[in-house]
Each structure stands twice: as structure tokens, then as C-alpha cells.
Amino acid sequence: MAALLEVTNLCKTYIVNKSQNNVLRNINFSLHAGEFVSVMGPSGSGKSTLLYTVSGMDRLTAGEVVFDGESLSQLSEKGMAELRLHKMGFIFQQMHMLSNLSVYDNIILSGYESLSGKRGGQGRSRSEVNQYADELMRKLNIMETAGHDITEVSGGQLQRACICRALINKPAMLFADEPTGALNSKAAQEVMSELCRINREGTTLMVVTHDVKVAAQSDKVLYMVDGNIQGEHVLGKYIPEQGPRERERSLTGWLMEMGW
Numbered sequence: 001m002a003a004l005l006e007v008t009n010l011c012k013t014y015i016v017n018k019s020q021n022n023v024l025r026n027i028n029f030s031l032h033a034g035e036f037v038s039v040m041g042p043s044g045s046g047k048s049t050l051l052y053t054v055s056g057m058d059r060l061t062a063g064e065v066v067f068d069g070e071s072l073s074q075l076s077e078k079g080m081a082e083l084r085l086h087k088m089g090f091i092f093q094q095m096h097m098l099s100n101l102s103v104y105d106n107i108i109l110s111g112y113e114s115l116s117g118k119r120g121g122q123g124r125s126r127s128e129v130n131q132y133a134d135e136l137m138r139k140l141n142i143m144e145t146a147g148h149d150i151t152e153v154s155g156g157q158l159q160r161a162c163i164c165r166a167l168i169n170k171p172a173m174l175f176a177d178e179p180t181g182a183l184n185s186k187a188a189q190e191v192m193s194e195l196c197r198i199n200r201e202g203t204t205l206m207v208v209t210h211d212v213k214v215a216a217q218s219d220k221v222l223y224m225v226d227g228n229i230q231g232e233h234v235l236g237k238y239i240p241e242q243g244p245r246e247r248e249r250s251l252t253g254w255l256m257e258m259g260w
């Protein structure tokens with residue numbers, strides 16, 4: 001089976017004040033449809049940059065990223081925006097909700113946008129987008145926040161609204177940067193349960209996290225050091241009934257070996 005995401009010799013260099021910062025150095029990995037991978041590593045090792053580059057939010061400097069058969073460097077800005085709108089979902093901390101719109105309107109916005117897109121918005125009508133938004137909000141238990149301003153909901157509710165927004169176009173893959181970073185442990189676990197459920201339903205997940213509890217729920221963990229993937233730890237599919245303890249213990253042991 002072909003990989004959904006295939007990353008080959010990926011390099012990303014930033015030039016700041018005429019000096020060159022080689023943030024990603026020859027990264028290679030692939031993800032199959034339905035996988036859930038976490039990316040861990042020290043601060044500044046390039047985790048967010050990796051997420052941005054493989055999801056087409058930022059251009060790569062060298063190498064190749066192929067997503068669902070399309071090479072990102074071959075796409076124009078418009079082509080890349082279309083690919084992101086229709087096939088990818090994002091939960092990034094800096095992608096704030098629009099403060100002049102209600103929670104509901106924030107969620108449906110890119111759903112409506114996709115209807116006029118070149119890829120056809122999966123042939124849906126506006127009312128079908130609305131229905132899907134209702135379904136997502138019900139599943140994530142935030143229906144009662146629909147008409148609220150985004151300043152009138154809790155951090156956990158807002159994060160669940162971000163997940164609904166990211167899923168509105170039924171993306172093949174969801175990219176998340178510290179999706180539980182700003183949440184208390186109860187809200188974090190609720191968000192993780194939702195992400196795991198979405199993954200079990202078939203959406204591929206790539207999550208950057210510093211949290212062992214989050215990473216222990218993924219199928220495999222990549223550990224980055226200084227712009228390279230230093231190691232990979234395979235955990236297999238998380239079965240909620242078995243609980244996370246053993247996985248957390250095994251992951252923590254491996255992270256220690258990695259120098260975490």
C-alpha cells in the first residue's frame with residue numbers, strides 16, 4: 001500500500017540576519033493512512049518546523065514531501081492551499097479562531113470555502129456542511145457553545161471547537177501542534193480521547209507534543225534532536241480498555257535512552 005505521507009531527505013533552512021540555520025537535516029519517514037504518529041524532542045529541535053513543512057504550511061528547502069500522491073514542491077501556492085483545504089486539517093496554536101464570528105461560524109467557515117474550491121467540496125451543499133458541523137459538535141459535546149463568542153467558552157471547549165473546525169472538510173490527515181498544551185489534565189484527556197476516536201475512524205494523525213501521556217496514545221513516536229530524527233519507538237494501536245500505564249512506562253524508558 002502506498003504511503004499517505006512520504007518524506008524523503010527533507011531539509012529546511014532559515015536565513016536570519018544573513019546567517020543560515022539548518023533546522024531540518026535530511027529527514028526521512030513515511031506514514032500510512034490511519035496511522036497516528038507523535039513527534040517529541042527537546043525545545044528547538046525542529047518539531048514544529050517539521051509539522052509546518054510536511055503539511056505545506058511552509059516551503060521546504062530541499063528533498064521531497066509527497067502527500068496522497070502529490071509532490072508539495074510541484075504545487076503552486078493556490079494548489080497547495082486547495083490541497084490543505086480539502087485533504088488536511090490543522091490544530092495549531094497560532095491559528096486562532098476569528099473573534100468576530102461565533103463558535104459555529106468559525107467551524108463552518110472553511111466548509112463553505114471548500115464548496116467553491118477547485119476540488120469540488122465533496123459535492124456537498126451548505127446545508128450538508130451545517131449538518132456535518134452539528135454532528136461534529138454533538139460528538140465533541142460542545143453543541144451548547146454554538147452561538148457563543150469564542151471568548152465565552154472554556155479552553156477545553158475552544159480546543160474541541162478547533163478540532164471540529166479542523167475536521168469539517170473530512171480531511172485525510174490531521175496535523176496538531178501541542179493540541180493539549182494549554183489545557184488542564186481533565187480537558188487534555190478529553191481532547192486526546194476525541195483525537196484517538198477520530199484516528200480509529202480512519203483519519204491519519206501527526207501530533208507534536210512534550211507530553212508522554214499524549215504520545216503514549218499514538219502508534220509510534222519519532223524523537224527529534226537538532227533537526228534529525230534520532231529514533232522511532234513503535235507502540236502499536238492504543239486500546240483504551242487496556243489503559244495507558246504500560247505504554248507510558250515503555251515510552252518513558254525509551255525517551256530516557258534517547259537523552260530526553
Ligand SMILES: Nc1ncnc2c1ncn2[C@@H]1O[C@H](COP(=O)(O)OP(=O)(O)OP(=O)(O)O)[C@@H](O)[C@H]1O
Pocket residue numbers: 014015016021023041042043044045046047048049050
Ligand atoms: N519562521 C522562522 N524563521 C526563522 N527561524 C525559525 C522560524 N521558525 C523556527 N525557526 C527556528 O527553527 C528552530 C526550530 O524551531 P521549532 O519551533 O521547529 O522547534 P520545536 O522543536 O518545535 O521547539 P519547541 O518545542 O520549543 O516548540 C529554532 O532554532 C527556531 O528559532
